[in-house]
Amino acid sequence: MTPHRPFRPQHGAITLLVAIGLVILASLTSFYSARSVLMDQLASHNHAHASQARLAADAALASAQAWIANSSPNANALLTTRTDCPAGVTGPQWQCSAMSVAPHPGLPQAQLSATAVRDLVQSPHVWTVHASASIAGQNSRAQARESLFVPFVAPAPGLAAPAALVLNGCISAATGASLRVCPLSSKGEACTGTAKGPAVQTHFVVDTNRNGSISSAEKNACLALSPTSLPGGGSKTGPSTAMQRSPCNRAAWRSVLGDITDEQLQAWSSAQERNGLTAQTTPPRSIYWIDSPGDWQQSVGTADTPALLVFSAQACAQRCPRIGASVRIVGSVLLDSGCNDDKMRGWQAGTIEGQLVVESGLPEWRSGSMIARPEGRNAYILNWPEGIDATRVQRVNGSWSEGTP
Amino acid sequence: MALIEALIASAVLGIGLVGATQLTLKTLHMASQSRQHTVAQHLAQEAMDCLHAQALPCPGQEAIQVQGVRYTRQTRSTPRGDGLINDLQVSVEWVASGAGANTRLEWHSSASAIPLWVGVSSP
Numbered sequence: 001m002t003p004h005r006p007f008r009p010q011h012g013a014i015t016l017l018v019a020i021g022l023v024i025l026a027s028l029t030s031f032y033s034a035r036s037v038l039m040d041q042l043a044s045h046n047h048a049h050a051s052q053a054r055l056a057a058d059a060a061l062a063s064a065q066a067w068i069a070n071s072s073p074n075a076n077a078l079l080t081t082r083t084d085c086p087a088g089v090t091g092p093q094w095q096c097s098a099m100s101v102a103p104h105p106g107l108p109q110a111q112l113s114a115t116a117v118r119d120l121v122q123s124p125h126v127w128t129v130h131a132s133a134s135i136a137g138q139n140s141r142a143q144a145r146e147s148l149f150v151p152f153v154a155p156a157p158g159l160a161a162p163a164a165l166v167l168n169g170c171i172s173a174a175t176g177a178s179l180r181v182c183p184l185s186s187k188g189e190a191c192t193g194t195a196k197g198p199a200v201q202t203h204f205v206v207d208t209n210r211n212g213s214i215s216s217a218e219k220n221a222c223l224a225l226s227p228t229s230l231p232g233g234g235s236k237t238g239p240s241t242a243m244q245r246s247p248c249n250r251a252a253w254r255s256v257l258g259d260i261t262d263e264q265l266q267a268w269s270s271a272q273e274r275n276g277l278t279a280q281t282t283p284p285r286s287i288y289w290i291d292s293p294g295d296w297q298q299s300v301g302t303a304d305t306p307a308l309l310v311f312s313a314q315a316c317a318q319r320c321p322r323i324g325a326s327v328r329i330v331g332s333v334l335l336d337s338g339c340n341d342d343k344m345r346g347w348q349a350g351t352i353e354g355q356l357v358v359e360s361g362l363p364e365w366r367s368g369s370m371i372a373r374p375e376g377r378n379a380y381i382l383n384w385p386e387g388i389d390a391t392r393v394q395r396v397n398g399s400w401s402e403g404t405p
Numbered sequence: 406m407a408l409i410e411a412l413i414a415s416a417v418l419g420i421g422l423v424g425a426t427q428l429t430l431k432t433l434h435m436a437s438q439s440r441q442h443t444v445a446q447h448l449a450q451e452a453m454d455c456l457h458a459q460a461l462p463c464p465g466q467e468a469i470q471v472q473g474v475r476y477t478r479q480t481r482s483t484p485r486g487d488g489l490i491n492d493l494q495v496s497v498e499w500v501a502s503g504a505g506a507n508t509r510l511e512w513h514s515s516a517s518a519i520p521l522w523v524g525v526s527s528p
Contacts, residue, residue: 012410019414023421030428037432041439048446048510055453055514059492062515066489069519102486106494106513149522385524394522 049135053142054402056110056133061144064099064114064129068148069393075127075150076267083115086130092281093121095271099129109136120272121283121305125152125382126396147399151391153268154259155384156377161197162355163237164372168203168245168252169341169361170222173229180369181225183234190353190371191232197372199234200225203251204339204361207242214240248339252359256332260380265289265310279307286331286379290315295322299350301330301379306354308379310334316343323349325367330354331379438501444471445497445510452480452495457516459491474499484518491516 071078078097085096099114114131118124127148134141164181165171173179182191183199205214205222223236245251269289277285279300286307288300291314301307309329311321313336320335320343327350337343337360344360349368354376356368384390448469455463469476481494496511 012407012414015410015414016417019418019421022418023425026422026425027428030425030432034428034432034435037436037439041435041442044439044443044446048442051446051450052512055493055512058457059513059515062490062517063486065517065519066486069489070487104492104513104515106492106511146517148519385522387524388522392520394520395517397521397523 046140049138049140050142053110053133053135053138053140054144056104056107056112056135057131057142057144057402059104059107059110060101060112060114060131060133061129061146063101063104063112064116064131065146065148065393065395067100067102068116068127068129068150072151072393075393076152076271079116079118079271085117086115089117091283092276093119093283095120095124095275101131107133107135110134111136120268120275120277121286123382124268124271125150125384125390128399142402144400144402146401147396149384149388149390149394149396151393153264153380153382154261155390156256156260156381157258158381159256159377162256162372162377163198163201164234164355164370165200165362166202166252166256166355166357167200167361168249168339168359170202170204170206170224171200171362172224172364173226174346174364174366177229177365178367179225179229179365180371181230181234182232182369182371184372184374185232188374193232195232195234197234198237199230199232199372200236201255202236202238202361203249203255204243204245205238210242212242214238214242245339248359250359252357253334253336256355256357256377257334257380262312262336265308265380266312269310290321293318293321295324297324297327299328301354303330303373303375306331306373306375306377306379308332308334310336312336313338319343319345320347322347323352323368325350327351328353330373330376332357332376335359440472441474441499441501441508442510444474445476445499445508448476448478449495449497449510449512452478452497453493453512453514456480456482456491456493456495457514459516459518482516485515489518491518 068075081098083096083098085094096115096117099116101112101114111134114129117128127150130145132143161184164183181199184196185193186196187193200223205219219238266289269287272285272287283305286305288309290311293315308331315321316337320337329352331354333352334357339360341361341363344362346364346366348366351369353371354373356370463480466479476497476499479496483492485492493514498509501508
């Protein structure tokens with residue numbers, strides 16, 4: 001009898017199972033390696049798309065910058081289209097405007113946009129352009145930004161010890177006047193200690209004897225302030241040679257503001273007003289260009305954010321506006337009286353902590369306290385780098401960055 | 406019987422291995438293409454960085470051999486808009502392995518020609 005061998009069919013099944021197992025193993029290995037390569041390929045394409053989006057954002061940035069440079073020196077006109085500020089930029093001092101971006105000839109599928117951002121209080125001359133780009137069909141988006149120096153407001157001259165009161169004419173006190181003019185003091189206290197600078201400075205003294213030079217007597221007669229009006233001491237300075245001021249040479253304006261023009265200050269003031277800055281906001285408004293002939297009754301400026309008040313030639317058309325007796329101004333006050341002393345006759349003011357600049361004399365001055373402060377000119381002194389040509393648009397070195405802020 | 410079983414197992418193994426080999430070959434081809442594309446991207450990025458820097462003279466055309474593949478790189482900078490902007494173009498061309506056809510990658514961007522203030526102070 002032939003013995004029964006039940007294991008023979010099992011040999012075949014085992015062989016088949018081993019073969020199938022090997023095939024599955026080989027298939028899985030191939031599949032996972034293919035998937036890994038596919039992932040690498042996708043990552044590589046993603047990287048390529050991201051790079052292209054970044055390059056498109058750079059193109060948008062360059063286009064917006066060229067637009068600004070082309071529009072200079074009237075670049076302010078570009079900032080009329082208000083837009084939402086980029087993330088992280090909040091507060092009334094920030095002005096954000098949409099920029100025009102020309103399409104790039106080599107990137108027809110890219111959507112480019114740019115926003116110019118500037119701080120209207122601290123640095124209106126530094127614009128940061130935020131550019132972004134997205135490429136249709138690639139789901140990629142990139143952002144780039146860079147800052148520019150824009151000739152918005154000219155640099156103001158540096159003055160070692162600015163006078164409390166700067167005039168372009170002579171001064172006289174009215175009968176019963178209550179005046180106080182205090183220079184910068186060495187200890188920083190108002191109207192006490194040793195004077196660190198002149199109390200009064202004039203750019204025009206009447207040459208009474210017509211000899212071409214200005215004597216001390218002529219200067220003292222011109223700057224006729226009593227010692228009680230000068231409790232902090234300080235000198236009274238003026239030119240040593242006779243000068244003409246007609247037509248009006250704006251010597252007082254130029255001595256403190258340098259090349260800053262009416263238009264520049266007017267544009268700055270309007271931009272702050274349009275952006276919603278007021279004396280009550282944080283930070284407060286710092287530049288006031290006033291065309292109204294009405295008297296000024298509002299206290300403005302703080303030690304941290306001093307203000308500049310400019311009463312324009314229009315405001316001074318008939319007579320320059322007075323300042324309320326209880327008004328306190330921290331900063332600078334300029335009155336464009338156009339070398340016409342009569343426009344300032346009998347002038348009155350409250351307290352000015354900083355500097356008062358009058359483009360004429362101050363005859364029959366009735367009241368006011370002028371206390372010189374080191375920070376008095378800070379409202380319009382912008383932080384221009386030393387040696388820069390402030391008449392050209394220039395990129396700020398090291399300010400380029402990419403991605404979200 | 407044993408012969409039939411062995412034949413069936415061999416057939417299953419053979420078919421499976423042929424499929425796996427095909428997949429592996431395809432994977433190798435894809436990996437090679439992906440690598441070449443990545444190399445081309447790096448070469449394009451390098452040239453774009455050179456054009457953006459505007460400091461060094463960037464070669465207009467050059468041939469570069471990387472891992473047995475010959476890449477031809479071309480760079481071009483064209484002024485636009487009163488010379489305040491330079492349009493940049495970088496192209497990298499290579500012969501893809503296996504396909505035998507030329508593959509091309511082309512990138513565009515722009516760089517500002519506005520002068521850079523390099524003083525020590527900043528706002």
